[in-house]
Amino acid sequence: xxxxxxxxxxxxxxxxxxxxxxxxxxxxxxxxxxxxxxxxxxxxxxxxxxxxxxxxxxxxxxxxxxxxxxxxxxxxxxxxxxxxxxxxxxxxxxxxxxxxxxxxxxxxxxxxx
Amino acid sequence: xxxxxxxxxxxxxxxxxxxxxxxxxxxxxxxxxxxxxxxxxxxxxxxxxxxxxxxxxxxxxxxxxxxxxxxxxxxxxxxxxxxxxxxxxxxxxxxxxxxxxxxxxxxxxxxx
Numbered sequence: 578x579x580x581x582x583x584x585x586x587x588x589x590x591x592x593x594x595x596x597x598x599x600x601x602x603x604x605x606x607x608x609x610x611x612x613x614x615x616x617x618x619x620x621x622x623x624x625x626x627x628x629x630x631x632x633x634x635x636x637x638x639x640x641x642x643x644x645x646x647x648x649x650x651x652x653x654x655x656x657x658x659x660x661x662x663x664x665x666x667x668x669x670x671x672x673x674x675x676x677x678x679x680x681x682x683x684x685x686x687x688x689x690x
Numbered sequence: 691x692x693x694x695x696x697x698x699x700x701x702x703x704x705x706x707x708x709x710x711x712x713x714x715x716x717x718x719x720x721x722x723x724x725x726x727x728x729x730x731x732x733x734x735x736x737x738x739x740x741x742x743x744x745x746x747x748x749x750x751x752x753x754x755x756x757x758x759x760x761x762x763x764x765x766x767x768x769x770x771x772x773x774x775x776x777x778x779x780x781x782x783x784x785x786x787x788x789x790x791x792x793x794x795x796x797x798x799x800x801x802x
Contacts, residue, residue, distance in 0.1 A: 617794065618794065619794040619795060620734070620777070620792040621792075669733075678736055679736070682733050684731070686731075
């Protein structure tokens with residue numbers, strides 16, 4: 578089984594809808610991250626969390642919110658989706674005691690119509 | 691100003707034709723440079739971390755090297771299964787946090 582899982586894998590929604598993307602990990606890592614990937618722009622950090630009580634904004638947090646429900650779960654919400662939030666979304670985890678290397682999930686392809 | 695620039699954007703090779711991908715960075719006091727491989731529709735897969743100029747790491751047909759201004763990913767005698775997008779990322783020194791700044795990637799296509 579995959580160490581980092583994301584659900585759903587694909588989602589099509591309409592403008593104005595609330596959407597939640599979920600990430601779960603079995604790696605036992607404290608640190609978790611949410612990125613989006615757009616063609617020509619690369620991976621950009623949305624939010625990150627270094628433990629259950631720690632939430633930090635990344636480069637492009639506007640229009641997004643997160644929840645760290647447990648060490649293993651980190652959710653990303655789009656409160657009112659808009660078309661320019663159409664992108665690939667990736668969750669990642671890392672362990673600061675092991676070089677803090679980030680390990681990525683398989684991604685969620687989100688389309689906002 | 692981009693902190694991480696990868697070149698070329700795309701590269702097409704024949705099977706067995708060795709080449710190099712470049713990642714140049716503008717941050718000083720680097721706390722790590724990372725290489726990832728990404729297949730279409732999948733998440734990035736970790737390859738290497740380099741910390742200091744002169745450091746080299748190898749994995750199968752791939753070898754990553756680091757200087758004070760750039761890193762190279764050398765691909766020796768590539769095979770079609772090496773086709774992927776290769777991402778470079780740096781861990782800047784400023785915040786003390788563990789975030790990464792990614793380049794836009796090099797898309798590699800190896801033809802049989």
